[in-house]
Amino acid sequence: MTRFFAAFLTVLIAVAPAHAQWGGGNVAMLNPQVLPANASAGLPAVDDNFAAGGNPVSNGICAEYGHQVPCTSHYSISRASTKYCAGLDGIWTQVVSSIGCLTNQGYLIEEARTNNALRARDMTQAAWVAVGTGTALNAVGIDGTANSASTLTATGTASSCTASCTILQTLTLGSAADTYSVWLKRVTGTGAVNITINNLVGTTACTLVTTSFTRCSVTATLANPVIGIQMTALNDVIIADVNQLETGAFPTSPIPTTTVSVTRAADAVTVSGVLNSLLATGVSSIFSSQTIPGLNTPANPSFIVATGGGGGSDRRFYSSGNTTVSTRSNDATVLSATVGGAGTFASGLQIKSAIAYDASGRSIVANNGTLTTDAKTFGTYATATIGAAGASNFLNAYFQRNAIWPSRLSDATLKATTQ
Amino acid sequence: MTRTIALLMILLSAPVRADQFDYVLGFADFATAKADAVAAAGGFNVDAQDWASDHAMSVTVTRISTGNPLAGYFVLISMDRRVPALLNHTALRVAIDRTKCNARQAGCIMRSTVGAAVLQDLMISPVFAGSDFPWGALQ
Numbered sequence: 001m002t003r004f005f006a007a008f009l010t011v012l013i014a015v016a017p018a019h020a021q022w023g024g025g026n027v028a029m030l031n032p033q034v035l036p037a038n039a040s041a042g043l044p045a046v047d048d049n050f051a052a053g054g055n056p057v058s059n060g061i062c063a064e065y066g067h068q069v070p071c072t073s074h075y076s077i078s079r080a081s082t083k084y085c086a087g088l089d090g091i092w093t094q095v096v097s098s099i100g101c102l103t104n105q106g107y108l109i110e111e112a113r114t115n116n117a118l119r120a121r122d123m124t125q126a127a128w129v130a131v132g133t134g135t136a137l138n139a140v141g142i143d144g145t146a147n148s149a150s151t152l153t154a155t156g157t158a159s160s161c162t163a164s165c166t167i168l169q170t171l172t173l174g175s176a177a178d179t180y181s182v183w184l185k186r187v188t189g190t191g192a193v194n195i196t197i198n199n200l201v202g203t204t205a206c207t208l209v210t211t212s213f214t215r216c217s218v219t220a221t222l223a224n225p226v227i228g229i230q231m232t233a234l235n236d237v238i239i240a241d242v243n244q245l246e247t248g249a250f251p252t253s254p255i256p257t258t259t260v261s262v263t264r265a266a267d268a269v270t271v272s273g274v275l276n277s278l279l280a281t282g283v284s285s286i287f288s289s290q291t292i293p294g295l296n297t298p299a300n301p302s303f304i305v306a307t308g309g310g311g312g313s314d315r316r317f318y319s320s321g322n323t324t325v326s327t328r329s330n331d332a333t334v335l336s337a338t339v340g341g342a343g344t345f346a347s348g349l350q351i352k353s354a355i356a357y358d359a360s361g362r363s364i365v366a367n368n369g370t371l372t373t374d375a376k377t378f379g380t381y382a383t384a385t386i387g388a389a390g391a392s393n394f395l396n397a398y399f400q401r402n403a404i405w406p407s408r409l410s411d412a413t414l415k416a417t418t419q
Numbered sequence: 420m421t422r423t424i425a426l427l428m429i430l431l432s433a434p435v436r437a438d439q440f441d442y443v444l445g446f447a448d449f450a451t452a453k454a455d456a457v458a459a460a461g462g463f464n465v466d467a468q469d470w471a472s473d474h475a476m477s478v479t480v481t482r483i484s485t486g487n488p489l490a491g492y493f494v495l496i497s498m499d500r501r502v503p504a505l506l507n508h509t510a511l512r513v514a515i516d517r518t519k520c521n522a523r524q525a526g527c528i529m530r531s532t533v534g535a536a537v538l539q540d541l542m543i544s545p546v547f548a549g550s551d552f553p554w555g556a557l558q
Contacts, residue, residue, distance in 0.1 A: 080439060080474035080497035082549035097439050097549055098499055112472035114545045259554060261545035265497070268473035391469050 044287070044403040046275045048074055050107035051400045055087035057095055060102050064274045074275040075100070075386065081265040083110070084143070084253050085398075090212055092143045092254055100269070101253075106291065106398030108253060109387030112266040115255035116171050117180075117227060117245040122258075123150035123167055132156030132165035133231065139239040142183050142213050142254065149241035151187065154231040168199065168228035171245060180227040181217035181251035183241040186210045191233020197245075199226035208238060217251045250296045252396060266394065271304075271384035278404050279306055279316070279384050282377060285356035285405040286317060287417045292397035297322070297346045301395040302388050303353070304402070306381035316378065317355055318393060322346045325353040325366040329376035335362060340369025340418070350400070352418040358408040368419045371411050439517040440529065441550070442496045443478065443543060444510040449492045457504050463496050474498060480512070481542045483555055497547050506530055513538065513557075521551045528557055 045065055052061040062071040077100050084092040085101035085108040095101045101108045119125040124135045134153035141148035154165040180197040186208035194203035197218045206216035227245050231238065242254040255264045271279060278284055288303050303317040303325075320326035322344045326336040343351050343366065353366035357378060365371035386402065387395035409417075446452040453459075463475040470476055478495045481488045493512070496505060506514050506529060513531045520527035531538050535558065542554045 078473045080499075081547035097497075097547075112476065116545075255548055258551075260542060262548050262550070263476055263545040264548045265474060265476075266472035268471070391472055 042405070044285075045278055045406045046074065046402070046404045048275070048402045049400070050102050050402075051104050051398070053102060053104075055089065055104040056091065056093035057085070058102050058104070060100075060107065069273075071100070071102075073273045074271065076270050076272055078268040078270075079265045081263065083108075083264050083267075084255075086253075090142075094143065097265075100267075103398075106400035107269075107387075108398050109267045109269055109395045110252050110264070111248075111388070111394035111396060112263060113246045113248060113252045113255065114261050114263040115244045115246055115257050116173060116261045117169060117243045118257055118259065118261070119169075120243045120255070120257040121148055121150065121241055123152065123240060123243070128167050128169050128228070130167040133167045133229075135167065139185075139241070141241045149183075149239050152229065152231065152238050152240055154189070154191070154234050154236045156234055164200075165231045165234075166200065166228060168196070168226055169243070170199075170224070170226045172224055173245075173247075175221065175223035176247045177219060177221045177249055178225055178245055178247050179217055179219040179249065179251050180225065180243070180245050181215055182229065182243045183213040183215050183254075184208050184229070185213045185239040185241075187237035187239060189231075189233050189236030189238075191231060191236045193232070193236070193238060194230040195228070196230060197225050197227050198222055200230060203230055213239075213241065215251065219249055250396075252296070266391070267387060269386050269388070271386060275402075275404065276384055278406055279304070280380065281406065283358040283406065283408055285354065285407065285409040285414060287352070287354040287401065287403040288317065288399070289350055289352045289401040290395060290397050290399050291348065291350045292345050292395075293348060296396050300393045301345065301397060302386075302393045303395070303399075304384065304386050305389045305393075306378075306384040317353070318389070319345050319351075325351070325364060327355050327357075327362060327364050329362070330379035331376065333374070333376045335364055335372055335374050335376065337364045337366055337372045338369050340365075340367035343367040343369075345397075352401075354409075354414050354417050356405075356408040356411075356414045363408075363411050363414055365411075365415045365418055368415060371415050373411065438499060439547070439549065440498050440501055441515040441517055441547065442498070442502070442505040442508075443480065443512045443514070444494050444496065444505070444508060445480070445489070445512045446492045446494070446510055449477075452492050452494050452510075455510065457508055458494070458496075463494075470494060476545070476547075478546075479544050481544065482537075483540050483542050493543075495543065495547070501529070513541070515552065515557075517547075517550055520553065520557075521549075523553060527553075 048062040050060040053059045060071045084094050086092045087103040118127040122137045134155040136151045139149040139151045156165045193206050196203050197220050204218040301319045323339050324336045328334050355364045361375035363373040475496045478493050479488050514529040
C-alpha cells in the first residue's frame with residue numbers, strides 16, 4: 001500500500017508542474033492514443049488531441065509512443081495577456097497569460113488583436129450615448145457570469161425615438177479595415193435589431209434568439225468608426241455583451257475593456273520534445289484537424305511550420321485559401337490539394353488534412369479530397385511552431401488534433417486518415 | 420499518510436497564477452526603438468516593422484489631466500519574469516508588476532523614471548488583457 005502511494009505521488013508530482021504551465025483543469029485518464037478515423041496504419045508516434053481534455057478549459061490529451069504525456073512535453077506557449085476560448089456549449093472561459101486556451105473545441109490559437117471599444121460589457125457607462133434606450137448592467141454574460149452583460153430596453157418617446165432606439169460609441173482611429181462585433185440575445189419583443197460601424201449610415205441586421213447569444217458583426221474600412229446597436233420596436237429588450245472594435249477583416253475571441261483599449265497578445269506556440277525530433281527527420285506523416293469559427297476568414301492559416309536552419313522558406317503545412325491546403329518544400333515549391341467535399345476553411349466545419357514525406361517526395365490531402373504528390377523534399381530547420389508562421393498567417397481557429405507517424409504512409413492510407 | 424496525500428493534492432491543484440511584468444520604454448521615434456540593442460537582443464523584434472506580438476506592442480502614453488499624449492514613441496514589453504536589462508534600461512519610463520497593480524498592492528511600480536506627480540497623471544493605451552491598472556493612482 002505504501003509503495004502504491006509512493007508511486008502515485010511520484011507520478012502526481014512529476015506531472016503537476018507541467019499542468020501548471022498549461023491549464024487549470026484535470027487530465028482525465030483516457031486512452032491516450034486513438035487512430036484518426038479510418039486510418040489503417042499503426043499507431044502514430046505522437047498523437048495530441050487538444051479537444052479531448054474536457055470542458056471548460058483543459059489540458060488536452062497528448063501522447064507519445066503509446067503513453068500519455070503532458071502537452072507541455074510537445075508545446076510551449078508565450079502570450080503576455082489573458083484570453084478567452086469557448087467550449088461547445090458556447091460559454092467563454094478565461095485563462096491567464098502564457099497558458100494555452102484549450103476547450104472541447106480544441107486549442108484556440110490567434111493573432112494579437114486590440115479592442116478599441118471602451119466599456120465593452122458595461123453599456124451603462126458614459127462611453128456609450130443612448131437615445132431612447134434604457135441600460136442596465138444586470139445580465140448573465142457570454143462567460144456565464146451574473147451581472148456582467150448589459151440589458152438594453154427600447155424606451156423611446158414620441159419625440160425622440162419610436163422606430164430607432166440607439167446606443168452608440170464614437171472612436172477616434174485612423175482609417176483601416178475594422179470589424180465591429182457584439183454578442184446579442186433577445187429577451188422580449190420581435191422587432192428588428194441592427195448594428196452599425198458608421199454612425200447608422202448603414203446598418204447590419206442581426207438575427208437574435210432568446211435561448212443563446214448570437215455574435216453579430218460588420219466589417220468596413222473607415223476612419224473614426226461610430227459603433228453600436230439600433231432597436232426598432234418600442235419596449236423590445238435585448239442583452240448585449242462584449243462590444244468589440246478590432247482592426248481586421250473578421251472578429252476574434254472576446255477582449256473585455258473598461259477605461260482604455262485592451263490587447264489580447266498573440267499565441268506563440270513552439271514545438272518541442274519528441275514531436276520536434278520527429279518533425280526534424282526527413283521522413284514523417286502528419287495528420288491535423290482544425291475548425292475555424294464561422295465568422296472568421298483567416299488568410300492562409302498555418303498548421304505546422306518549421307523555419308530557419310537549412311530550410312529558410314520551409315513551411316510544412318498550411319492553408320493557402322479557403323478550400324486548399326498546401327505544403328512548401330525546402331526550395332519554396334508549393335504543393336496544394338483541394339479540400340474534399342464541401343469543406344472550406346471559412347465555414348466553421350472541421351478540416352482534416354494530412355501530409356507525408358520522405359526522400360522520394362511528398363503527398364498532401366484534405367477531407368478525403370484528391371491527393372496530390374510531387375518529388376520535393378524538406379530540409380532541416382531551426383524552430384517549429386503550430387498555428388502561425390512567425391508574426392503572420394495565424395490559424396485564428398481551434399486546433400484539434402496533431403498526429404505524427406515516423407514513416408511515410410501510403411497515399412491510400414494517408415487519404416483515409418482525412419475521411 | 421492520508422493527510423499528507425490530501426495536503427499534497429490540494430497544493431498541486433491550486434489555481435494557476437501567472438506573474439507578468441510590463442515595461443514601458445520611451446524612444447525618440449519608432450526607428451530608434453527598433454534599433455535599440457536590448458530590444459533587438461531580447462527577442463522583442465520580429466522584423467523591421469513588427470514587434471513580437473505575443474509580448475510587445477506600441478502604446479500611447481497620455482496625461483490624464485490634459486488628455487494629451489506624450490511626445491516620442493513608446494513600446495510596452497511584457498515578460499513573465501523580472502528582466503534586469505529592461506528594468507535598468509535608460510529608455511525605461513515605468514515598470515509595472517501587473518499582479519500587484521491588479522491587486523492594488525504595494526510594489527505595483529517596480530521602477531519609474533518620471534516623477535511621482537507625472538506617474539499619477541499617466542494612462543497607457545492599449546494595455547494587455549488581464550491588466551487592471553489604477554490610472555491616476557499609480558505608485
